[in-house]
Amino acid sequence: MNAPGFAVQDLTVVLGRGTRAARVVRGVSWSVEAGQTLGVVGESGSGKSMTVLASAGLLPPPATVTGSALLGGRDLLKLSRRELEGIRGRRLGFVFQDPMTSLNPLLTVERQITEGIEEHLGATRRAARDRARELLETVGIADPDRRLDAYPHQLSGGMRQRVMIAIALSCEPDVLVADEPTTALDVTTQAQILDLVRERQERMGLAVVWISHDLAVVGGLADDVVVMYGGQVVEQAPVETLHGAPAHPYTRGLLGARPVLGKRRDRLTAIPGTPPDPRALPPGCVFFDRCPVKGDPRCGTEVPDLLEVGRRHYTRTFCPEDQ
Secondary structure (H helix, E strand, C coil), X not given: CCCEEEEEEEEEEEECCHHHCEEEEEEEEEEEECCCEEEEECCCCCCHHHHHHHHCCCCCCCCEEEEEEEECCEEHHHCCHHHHHHHECCCEEEECCCHHHHCCCCCCHHHHHHHHHHHHHCCCHHHHHHHHHHHHHHXXXXXXXXXXXXXXXXXXXHHHHHHHHHHHHXXXXXXXXXXXXXXXXXXXXXXXXXXXXXXXXXXXCCEEEEEECCHHHHHCCCCEEEEEECCEEEEEEEHHHHHHCCCCHXXXXXXXXXXXXXXXXCXXXXXXXXXXXXXXXXXXXXXXXXXXXXXXXCCCCCCCCCEEEECCEEECCCCCCCC
């Protein structure tokens, strides 16, 4: 077995201080190996994006981050800002949800790709442009020379996302973090982006962390899936196990809320209520107020541990048997 490409251990993130402090990530641990894909799913506010941002040192003060984030045996949380700048973009590539807010509207596509190549790989301006042209061809952008001289607003949404992937892969990182990268794209473009990531992963041996609210996308891409709710991991399993035998009521609710091709439903199942306020978390199971089971007297008063219920299958509930 390969060493983990990227691993977070007991990661906790607190935003703010005093009575307004919000515990947005609480003791999260997961790992992904080289050549593998980890899907991280959950509703908005579950802590999935915050976990990877914190692990890469991308949260500004007054965020307090504890635990560890290991990349190649180095704990990113113990590195200086300068050391992190040498790792982000070089060994750790990012693709974010909205390329229009991630790309600089004042810089050409060429400059946004070549900047990291020159900084991290020491390439000349001409060599960096050649590399940028090659990357645009790789991600499926036609007429790359013309697109290199374009600005982000002159490209379609799908093309902008491909540029973001080109930037993320430009220095051949060990780990690619993709945070909701296909949410705003049409189905056809989304499928093309997924195929592109799979192809580059196979060629480069990338470890991929794919953050999404879409279980269908994750189901076709990931090897293992982490389900987050209320800042915690509530379930973790191989993708086939998670889809075939979900153990946590929240996971079952997410799966029940998705449309299934070929299966007719008059109405999709909804999870009632809203996620908890991280500044006022419940005393027991974090899903208690929305849970349809509530099958154990401890549910409202004790926080369940993350326990193994099958091979590489873990869940945080007192009622895993209630299917």
